[in-house]
Amino acid sequence: MLNIVMPDEAARIVPPDISNSFARNLRSNQSKIVPPGTTIYFEGFRRSPGYRLIDGCVAISQVLRDGRRQIVDVLGPGRLFGLSQGDSNPCSAETLTYTHLEQLDEDLDHNEAERALHLMLRRAQAHATLLGRKTALEKVASAVLDLACQFARTSKSPKRKRLTFTLYLTRADLADWLGLTVETVSRCLNQLKRSGLIDFRHPEIVTIVDKGALMEIADASANPCPAE
């Protein structure tokens, strides 16, 4: 459950170096590539600017006092984040792979920011339904479909997208996203694999074999894909 290391009380007052230096090195409208495991901003600290995710993967998360973590959303290419109001960040944002980011300046197209906000809300609501009412297997099936949609490799053949994608999330990340444990996530993924709905040789390269059956399990009616 305690999958990340929380900054101790002292660190809560003074943000860790990694977060600090990252913000300082990035001027307005500047773009930068950030290594995996980088915290872009910390929950509870002075609000950061907004970002556009050009390429890579970012997790938005919250943490309870005792360290239990909930990943609230997983972002792929094209998504905007860090657009909150108020003095402090309501969530943390962390890269899950090498990620190309662009800092947003104030005069961002207002319609685009609004669309991004609506997307965040729709996804958060769909995720609440997943967390509150789906079984472990349904959760994992939903996650696979969502990630395939966000991270599907654009293939040469114009006809259809490849059904293979890189799983930037570890089993622990998936667990924190889906409200499960590492073991349960692993069991469900392997159950889907044994049933022939998905396939993976390496734990982080996943192929969707039977998308229809997966959608049947996931009850994906409520799950919006950012790619529309």
Add this chain to the structure above:
Amino acid sequence: MLNIVMPDEAARIVPPDISNSFARNLRSNQSKIVPPGTTIYFEGFRRSPGYRLIDGCVAISQVLRDGRRQIVDVLGPGRLFGLSQGDSNPCSAETLTYTHLEQLDEDLDHNEAERALHLMLRRAQAHATLLGRKTALEKVASAVLDLACQFARTSKSPKRKRLTFTLYLTRADLADWLGLTVETVSRCLNQLKRSGLIDFRHPEIVTIVDKGALMEIADASANPCPAE
């Protein structure tokens, strides 16, 4: 689990009368008082206008194919809702008591709509953390605090708010909100009552006795109150 009656497939094409007539009777900027159990708009149907909740209580929910329901947010006085984008409503909205609504027109103050949207998102994210990572007792404690904050009766004494509020949600509504069952909700509420943290004579009039202990259990750090 199946706490509401879903419209059958035919009803999905043609919205039920109740929703229909409600929308027709409400012209722009008009206000109206709606009885409990009224569906203001249905998930999946043509998008409704936005509303301001003057007084009362509204639940925003989503339903899976087999009828499992998840209440995504509970709204009290002052909240705005129905501000989604796209052709269809991502959620349903239903009154939980006699509710005074005002339909929003197009030239709504843009900043106010944006604030409302940000509040919806922050609450949805906090609720995801609740659903994914809190125990049943923690969930119920969080819910009690949230509802007390939204529905606390403004007392005559200017010093502090009354700690008694009307619970417009039934045990079944609470269950659908917190990702639990009716029985578990009842057990947790009575456990909090026996422990002397809350009190209720009637099931729907709740008093907070020990707010500090309740917050301790709820881990309310992440839970934003709409009243700020």
Add this chain to the structure above:
DNA sequence: CGCAGTCTTGAATCTCCTCAAAAGGCGTGG
């Protein structure tokens, strides 16, 4: 008074978690 609905409580069951250990991948260094 009796009925219908909600709420409460108990007992049995089940899903998922916890704990434990083994297997696999990857980089380091001898």
Add this chain to the structure above:
DNA sequence: CCACGCCTTTTGAGGAGATTCAAGACTGCG
């Protein structure tokens, strides 16, 4: 190149928390 350690993933066994099923209590209403 292989041994070693570290980390992630997988798999199994047992246990805990929440659900399911069932029955009784309370409330409002005809």
